[in-house]
Amino acid sequence: MKDHFDVAVVGVGAAGIGALRRLARTGLEVVGLEARGRVGGRAHTLTTAPGFPVDCGAEWLHSADHNPLVDPIARAGFTVDRSPPHWMRQAFNQHFTPDEQRAYRAAFDALDEKVDAAARIAAKTGVDRPVSELMAPGGRWNPPLDAFSSYYNGAEFDCVSVVDYSAYQDSGGNWRVREGYGTALSHFADADRIMTACPVTTIRHDGPALQLETPRGALTARAVIVCVPTSILSEGRLTFAPGLPGKAEAAAGLPLGLADKVFLQVAEPEGLPVEGHLFGHIDRTETASYHLRPFGRPYIEAFLGGRCARGLENEGKGALAAFALEELGQLMGSDFRRGLSVLGETRWAHDPWALGSYSHALPGHAPDRQVLAAPVEERIFFAGEATHATWYSTVHGAWESGERAADEAIAALG
DSSP: OOOEEEEEEEOOSHHHHHHHHHHTTTTOOEEEEOSSSSSSTTOOEEEOTTSOEEESSOOEEETTTTOTTHHHHHHTTOOEEOOOOOTTOOGGGTTSOHHHHHHHHHHHHHHHHHHHHHHHHHHHHOOOOBGGGGSOTTOTTHHHHHHHHHHHTSSOGGGSBHHHHHHOOOOSOEEEETTOHHHHHHHTOOGGGEEOSOOOOEEEOSSSSEEEEETTEEEEEEEEEEOOOHHHHHTTSSEEESOOHHHHHHHHTSOBOOEEEEEEEESSGGGSOTTEEEESOSSOSSOOEEEESGGGOSEEEEEEEHHHHHHHHHHOTTHHHHHHHHHHHHHHOHHHHHTEEEEEEOOGGGOTTTSSSOBOOOTTOTTHHHHHHSOBTTTEEEOSGGGOSSSTTSHHHHHHHHHHHHHHHHHHHO
């Protein structure tokens, strides 16, 4: 392949695709280098054996009324479904009475208010704290609140910064792409500018040109945009020579949480509500959240996160699915359980190019997002959801960070 470029983009997930599209307008010689054999990162759509698509990772167009990807996806011919999710409801009131559901929502709202108040205090004092310290000691709703955090943040609240959690901007609108978010995102990737199955192991910046080392040989560039997950930086799977310890430390303060999915086909789906929802258990954190018949299709999508998902992944393949089947059997009965079959499960912590799902700031580490995003020598630029101050953990946040890093590179190159 060509061995010199104006800009090399390392990692072609949402941030890398956003950067490449912005750079394509300039006439610069640009290449995207992706470790996987595909683009998109955790925005990855698969077609199941029954013939319908499922999103293995990113699925929701969060803050949809402000999301910069909604209009491009719709204009590209994909179907944007605006049906609201029912995450706070319990189908059939199964093991969760209406009064209990109202009490849980009240506890949820009260915690949000406490977080925002604590963040305002932290802005004056500079003292951050974990969200868990704001939860009522021994509170009845602490386990399901922590379960929510395990899906939302990929980690329980004891690992989540008050300042960072409060900074996230969520308009409350959540839409989906019927054909799959991963399918839509990959549509915007220019295959002619991307080299897949080409991981970058080292970026040397000790000479007049940047040198990128890959299993296919070295190439040089005038500027590099790094769009890899924080785990790849903190664990040294992508290194710099000379080293950039400040970047590794910032990445370590923004670890990837874990959110996994299990897909279960339903033999007799008519008994389940379309776009329904079930909480697994309300008395424990180690539980799943179940989306019933998405788009009216005959399957259930189970969400598991945080320590629960990590422990099950470590048990081996099939453990996540076995957990979901067992819990649904307890909720719905053994006859219902016998009508379920496993379509698949994700194991993002064991994906070597992800090692997790999306970032959360550890208590005291909210400023690390800005540290990670800062350019080095005006020729090494950083993007990815972890570098976005308010839309972290989202595809659109990653995309926007890629555009920002591309603009920085364009300005630096003149």
